[in-house]
Amino acid sequence: MFETDGVRIGALRRDLEAARFSVERLTQLWGEPAQAALAREQRVPAVRALSLRRDPAAGDEVPDPAGTLALLFILGLPCPAAELAAALPETGIDGALALGLVERDGENVTALVDLRPYSFVDPYGVGSWWIVSDLGELALGRALGEQHVLGVGGASLTLSGLMIGRRVGSVLDLGTGCGIQAMHASRHAQRVVATDISSRALGMARFNALLNGIDTIEFRLGSLFEPVAGERFDHIVSNPPFVITPRTKGVPEYEYRDGGMVGDALVARVIRESAQHLTPGGVAQLLGNWEYSAEGEGLERVEAWLAGTGLDAWVVEREVHDAQRYAETWIRDGGTRARTPEFDRLYDAWLDDFERRRVRAVGFGYVMLRRPTSGEPSLSRLEHLDGAIGSNESGLGEHLERFLDVHDWQHALDDAELEASTLLVAPDVTEERHYWPGAEDPTVLSLHQGGGFGRTVRIDTGLAALVGACDGELAVGAIIAAIAQLLDVSHSELREELLPRVRELLVTGFLQPAEL
Template sequence: MGTVTSALIDLLRTDLTAAHYSVSALTGLWGIEADAALRRNQRVPARRALVALRETLGREETTATLARLFVLGEPVSRENLDAALPLLGAVGAEKLGLVVPVGDGDAVRPLLDLRPYSFIDAAGAGSWWIVSDLGELALGHPLGENHVLGVGGASLTLSGLIMPPPFESVLDLGTGCGIQAMHAARHADRVVATDISARALELAAINVRLNGIDNVEFRLGSLYEPVAGERFDHIISNPPFVITPRAPGVPSYEYRDGGMEGDALVEAVVRGAVDHLTPGGVAQMLGNWEYRSDSDAFDRLETWLGENALDAWIIEREVQQPTQYAETWIRDGGTRPDTADFDRLYEAWLEDFAARTVTRVGFGYLLLRRPVADKHTLRRLERLADALGHNAAGIGAHLAQCLAAHDWQAATDDAQLARATLTVASDVTEERHYWPGQDDPTLMSLHQGSGFGRSVPLTTPLAALVGACDGELAVGAIVGALAQLLEADENDLLAELLPQVRGLVSDGFLEAPAAAPGSH
């Protein structure tokens, strides 16, 4: 990035700050209902609100000019843009490639999307401005293959899953507009962000400079090639995992398609992680995987993990039929369902799936870790219907707590566990159901209020044990008392309950004093 460009970006930052160009300001302009419509790719409610505001004020409000230009994708007068960005001006915006003149030059239209973004992460609340390519709403036609996506649903999902610091070094594999690298830069000393798209790296560099971030290094290349021989404490990736037919005439969008067949790109990221993580380092990513013929996709995921030393926790949150999957991603590229192009692409997608006997496609989250001792103790593949639970913004902290709890119980033998004192997590409740007129419950279960919102069925002994976990009585002492009360053999009861206790600890229902994040 040249000195002139950097100086212009700094002027833009100052102007955007003075204009109070923020998420809350935009919502204040057009309201919650119009906000929701924009997320559905409909701009008419927001446009009507801006017109009404202009008629009320008798002039174009500064923030409204920026919103109309960079969010709604509509032309604005050069005079209004000069007023909205007084330091940069319309001329500076042209030099930065943000806008281009239209008509006789008295108006400009956007070349890029520039919108505010607010968030809460481990470092607290924050807000940025994010530059990306214009979407199909502003373009009026399908996206180009080198399109650089802004902050989308997958980006928000991954940022909510990211475990809290500390991490000294972070690799953002497939950075796109740079959003994950920017989050990582808030808590890491050094961030390396890679992408196969030179254009993505160009826009990501603008975003980093625009938001005053100075500890991100960008490298061009595929997968782990730009970081050969290097290791990181944390690898994060929203890779181009979308399964795309390798057929003539099928667009290969760089932001979502890595150029490999089927789910091979996700496999490559998983297999390569072990060589690029430091001892104790964690990789977190999103991904797709194929179900082929009558086989379970988890069997394929197991082969990706192979015999390497990585711990693995993989969560499948959704499964789609080939038809549903194809429709989703054809629409994502901006092709309308009522067109011949849609039918042609649909045919190509279904032909591609049929060639590999794909019956379903799974989507979910992958957490990989290189243990300090290079011997894995965690291989957990599970399906959760509501995998983000009830606190999507804070699920990363829950993942860290669960990993630490797993490490604690994995390093604790049965004798030590029996001597341990546990407490019930503050978000856990117990539910009991009774037949009318009966004193004893017919069904009991524990419910987790945060985390993944899990529910666990309870037997009478397990319910009693959990109820007595107050941080003072040891597990073995509680089981001993239960054995007397239930007239059961103490050793048999202990053998029955300890594995269940381990599961409750690992899932965050029960807490051990030593199971603190970072204990691995």
């Protein structure tokens, strides 16, 4: 499917480095407004900006190499073969043809793939890669093909930001697509296994790994867990093809988003079968959809899927779309323009399917599962959080990792041991107080989290006093005793009220153990 000649790919890598084909360089060339326009699927500002940029070191008549590559591979415009040869001198036109990057038509070349720079920050520092995928709607000027291999999209960025980066021996990337999650996983794993049902996707993923010098990923063809039958992993990550698509003739079945099952059955299967492929203490992280229907309410359905798996679970629902909005989103995602007969035909098919199965809405969110090292599961948390992410979504992996550590720490303590512990207020937490005009006492007290999920919790005077005294010096029990005396309330009743709330503030990240 794709040429994996290490010599040619090595030449391409050196050419891309020499051309400074990077996110930073492209932003310099076409500017922030054009970058924002591209995010809205509008390329004219970027084309205009690049047409004015030449390489000053080589003379006014020589295009900037990064600009040439962007026009060809990102914006999807034909390019004179001579300009591409100048931008990729070591690869050359013959090498680009052999690698399957372009096709030639006389004196011009046209891109066959999307090739673009990608940059990121993770617990191991700043990184950058080049990612090959199929040409998008902007370059094609038409709807996507059903075998389309998606590049780094919004869901990809969400999952990579959620990924826990703790060093492990093995990671499974289930449904790897262009390979972006497997590449991220290679930063913290000794070995990675990447699977996909699409041989085209695996070819691109293998190409991307080679292009970026990553040699710790093994690629296997097959559906879901079939290629890893009988194997267990320390970490599973998956952006599965979870989009709910009508099983109706004439509705496109895009491999990158449609797993071929009815409704949300694919996500249910991934959740249930993860237990068989995790090592003790192993964690699975995935994105998914779940239906609101006569068969069950959103998170209640997910809870039913988890029953009997023996897994710890934290499920965060981020959005709920009604059936109409959900259909519109995914029809448009495939490149079908709104207000066209084809769009209306597909819209009818989606709504017919939802009505037949009595689905009125669809939820989207994050699923984190863990196989306990021993004993029964200790964590079952399913919640809806639709507010803005605290700092940014790309930093949630560290928040999730700390959540697991703190959950385990407090779960191992009985109430007496929790009272004997010392706590700290997390550095991103602020307190807000609201007063009626002229009032001495606040009417509303709340804590706000600047990082993590950006939670806000209402508190009362007793809990506010406890949190305010958590400086790592006084034990929780001593603080509660002092507050009871100050407020002239029953110590035992206050203790019974505050300790569960302290546990909740610990696991949600408002408080942290002084010893961790």
